[in-house]
Amino acid sequence: QVQLVESGGGLVKPGGSLRLSCAASGFTFSDYFMSWIRQAPGKGLEWVSYISSSSSYTKYADSVKGRFTISRDNAKNSLYLQMNSLRAEDTAVYYCARGTAVAGTLIDYWGQGTLVTVSS
Amino acid sequence: NFMLTQPHSVSESPGKTVTISCTRSSGSIASNYVQWYQQRPGSSPTTVIYEDNQRPSGVPDRFSGSIDSSSNSASLTISGLKTEDEADYYCQSYDSSIVFGGGTKLTVL
Numbered sequence: 725q726v727q728l729v730e731s732g733g734g735l736v737k738p739g740g741s742l743r744l745s746c747a748a749s750g751f752t753f754s755d756y757f758m759s760w761i762r763q764a765p766g767k768g769l770e771w772v773s774y775i776s777s778s779s780s781y782t783k784y785a786d787s788v789k790g791r792f793t794i795s796r797d798n799a800k801n802s803l804y805l806q807m808n809s810l811r812a813e814d815t816a817v818y819y820c821a822r823g824t825a826v827a828g829t830l831i832d833y834w835g836q837g838t839l840v841t842v843s844s
Numbered sequence: 845n846f847m848l849t850q851p852h853s854v855s856e857s858p859g860k861t862v863t864i865s866c867t868r869s870s871g872s873i874a875s876n877y878v879q880w881y882q883q884r885p886g887s888s889p890t891t892v893i894y895e896d897n898q899r900p901s902g903v904p905d906r907f908s909g910s911i912d913s914s915s916n917s918a919s920l921t922i923s924g925l926k927t928e929d930e931a932d933y934y935c936q937s938y939d940s941s942i943v944f945g946g947g948t949k950l951t952v953l
Binding site for chain 1: 876877879881883888889890891894895900932934936938940941942943944945946947
């Protein structure tokens with residue numbers, strides 16, 4: 725079955741950096757778009773970024789553009805999110821999510837999430 | 845980009861039917877698929893409706909989705925409400941970006 729397991733969250737000071745990872749299993753990782761989606765405490769879902777199956781195309785939400793970088797390693801079945809210049813408003817649970825076969829910008833499976841807290 | 849607007853909350857009694865709307869601000873609701881996710885407290889979202897009106901395996905047929913071009917909106921309908929349906933529900937669509945609705949808290953009381 726499809727499994728997405730995020731790691732790398734934690735407490736970081738404003739202006740700091742963090743790298744999230746997502747280990748994928750149970751499907752052919754290299755066939756699918758992948759996304760990062762976040763949820764601030766008590767708030768709704770916010771799309772952060774997505775990457776195409778071959779890494780040829782990436783897109784970012786305006787709120788993270790220039791600060792976050794999405795990448796993937798298909799040989800390791802892994803998705804990454806490098807987060808720099810972190811702000812208090814980046815505090816959230818970050819979910820790794822798989823795009824559907826029909827449209828990479830639709831989601832069918834979600835990980836359990838990893839919490840990022842930006843605070844001094 | 846466009847926005848998706850959902851009611852903040854809805855409530856209904858067990859056994860009844862509830863409909864949650866999701867209105868697209870610009871562009872046609874029919875131009876891109878809409879999906880619906882359920883998120884119970886402390887859990888990750890799960891898909892309850894995909895591609896406007898399709899149900900994943902394991903989702904009860906009490907859940908249904910539809911599109912209405914006249915109101916430029918999508919709807920999630922849950923019939924025969926059960927207490928276990930109490931959750932947050934999010935619609936999602938896309939253009940070049942992924943767009944989520946603000947979420948609707950369903951209370952079954």
